[in-house]
Amino acid sequence: MNAKRLFFIALGFALLLLFYFMPEFKPAVDPMGKEFPLSQAGKAAIGLFLLAGVWWVFEVIPIGVTSIAIGVFQPLFGIRAAKDAMKDFMDPTVMFILGSLLVGLAFTKAGITKRIAYKMLSLVGEDTRKILLGVFVITSLLTHVMAHTAVAATMFPIMMAILALYGEGNKPTNFGKAMFIGMAYTAGAGSIATLMGGARNPAAVGFFKEFTGQDVSFIAFSQHLLPVAWVSVVLIWLMLITILKPEKTRINGIREKARSLYAELGPMSRQELLVLLLVAGALSVLILQSFIPALKSIDRSIPLLVAGLLFFILEILTVQDLEKSIPWNIVLLFSGAMSIGFALWQTGAAEWIAVNFISLLQGSHWLIFVIGIAILVGLLTNFIMNVAAISIVLPVALVIAKYLGVNPELVLYSSVAMAGMPFLLLIGAAPNAIAYESKQFSTGEFFKFGIPGTLLILAVLLVFMFTYWPLVGLSPLAK
Template sequence: MSSDLKRYFFVFLGIAVLLLFYFMPPLAPAVDPMGKSFELTQAGKAGIGLFLLAGIWWVFEVVPIGVTSIAIGVLQPVFGIRTAKEAFRDFMDPTVLFILGSLLVGVAFTQCGITKRIAYKMLVIVGEDTRKILLGVFVLTALLTHVMAHTAVAGAMFPIMMSILALYGGDMDKPSKFGKAMFMGMAFAAGAGSICTLMGGARNPAAVGFYKEFTGQDVTFLEFSAALAPFGWLTVIFIFFLMITIFKPEKLKVPGLRSRAQEELDKLGPITKQEIFVLVVVGLALASLVFQAYIPALKGMDRSIPLLTAGLIFFITKILTVKELERSISWNIVLLFSGAMSIGFALWQTGAAEWMAVSWLSMIQDAPWLVFVLGISFLVLILTNFIMNVAAISICLPVALVIAKYLGVNPEIILYSSVAMAGMPFLLLIGAAPNAIAYQSKQFTTGEFFATGVPASLAILAMVAIFSLTFWPIIGIPALIN
């Protein structure tokens, strides 16, 4: 089948799935263990069809990924899912602007030379072995996500890795196995590192909040990290071995790379006033995000504000100009997340997401406890690849905690397994901002990302089972309670 025929096949497959759900007869309502019924409206049915169309088009990249997002906005009013005003309002949701702010920070780092300085310094330390370079990138990424939002980390790491790729050699516009391993691995490592602390992502405190609401028990910062930091770091190690196995670098060593990196580092000279200024501005922005939960005056501030303010300061001081904005920001990626937000809110507001969650969890409510835990994990994993991870947690965790009570399953197991899955969407670019940021490198296709994410996703599901049976009970979190 020619590439054009294959593309048209998946275009029409997506449309056919949407039409199938739109015209199919009403589906039975979902009923939770408390007897509450959840109807699936006509708008909800069409929303599920659009959700599947978007997934097919994104995975097989039948049109640019940003264009698929435009289709999400256009097709919602056409099929009566939501009005055009509601559908397109989500395209400028604060979460999308947070991603834009993260990208601006990354561009500023590049413009003032910080990214090259970090890249050269890391290469001087790790040397010429390409496997050590990959491991260094993954470890640095995961460490930073302990205290920074993984979107901001990916935005900062991206130009650093582009500098490393340039030193690796070859055609920058031609994908290499080393490039695939480095950029995909960075996206995966950002997700794995972000589950290790409460500061790694908004989903973490949101999940703890739901847990406290339903159980009356709180989870401290240290308790959270004790349960999930080992999970996250084992995943980082697994990601490293997965990447060097699937995408074995063309060169095991790059002779002279360390000396070249040292020469380039020497050329940069001592750190400049501009670099210090950028570091201070970004440091203050990140500090406001880190301490937002502890300072009453900052609690009501949207998390996009500090990074966008930093970007504004860089434009005022002419560190950034419109030229860099047009050259360095991929509006295809911004549109990607705009569409992802729109379809996520559409599923939520039409009740389709809640119907799907209750239907799935009700099917496994009488299963053995481990099957139930893995079933919840699988549902969160799938949903978080399509919609905001906070939304996936909001949909699944309350229902799962109610069912867990009837099965005698420890709610802490449900909490930690759900957070782990919500933090690591390894299948679709829209699952997390680091995935889309990595895609800007042009080193891999959406199909390659999906294919690599399948074994990675299966591995973290297996880790949930292993941790539920071994590590979590050892640290005082038994699977079953009386």
């Protein structure tokens, strides 16, 4: 064991023990005078959260094993009972990620991913920058109508096929880093464009209606955030081709090679058509949930898991695929992320942190207030479920906005934008973790590149607050 690894293992434990043995903290107080005490379990949850963050970022042990530690330490330090801590490992959100991975695996095995990859390369040509842009555009477009987890799982094997044609084998390259990190970032950016892009979007609109009495239509939501999404996609592309300039400016002959390989595939096979039909059926249910009340009670994991079951029944996938091709390290990563997220939420620790932070913004200028809320949502979303981050921050923020005279819609759209783009940690969103499976980058590199990425999105929001949003009637101050 090297000294650096030992240091970060010890640092994680030290942070956990520090918060566990710390004296009681003062309660957080919201603008209405309501107190939010921090229990002993809440203190320990913050310590465990810091331990997990250090171990995940510096990869002192496999990221999935860190998740197991989260489940083990909760009962040991009196945070939650083992039954509650471990139950979250099979949360429907984790099952949704598993279902998405099964869809991606079926696409790969049937040959659909190669077909898509070769067709795209024959269209965009040999310029590596245009190839990256093509990947990002397809990813973003799909997230307008599909959950970004499913999109990432679908795009992953396509990108692996492109990486193989890049000609550097499996070794990490700037091109590979830019492509997979960019896929994760643009999946998040694209998902804020419509109400169907992620559960956080309708959840935020629901809270907004409850606290303001105003509803936000499907069209109004997209009118305000779709331009933010696409400006973000283009800027993410420009940032990555600058920071991670591909080693090759062109892949000579790739267009002709892609056309040749596409021709070799021949017409679509019966298996390909069957996979497409099953996936289309699952996605149709997910999309129609936004419009058909009877379908809303079906958890979003069910359609994808049903498709997964049919893949095995129809022998498209086998037990060998389940054992060898599913990245269980990533599934465990999200299991642990769900567990620590619920621990912070259920012990009141996340609420205590949020209320303390938001209270600092009372009486501030509207711009400082809105940006402060956006930063808080962005930080929380990197550690807990984005829906939980919205649920914790938005209600309190809307109450304070009323007293400050800030337009509540500005708070809504800024919060949703940041909740959709957690660029710092793998646990911030499933596409981040799926991209990591490429082995093109480390968790530390993802964090490093995520800092300028996050600042870039904050800059985009600032520009929109003074330009486009006022043009469509979104003034900073309440009328």
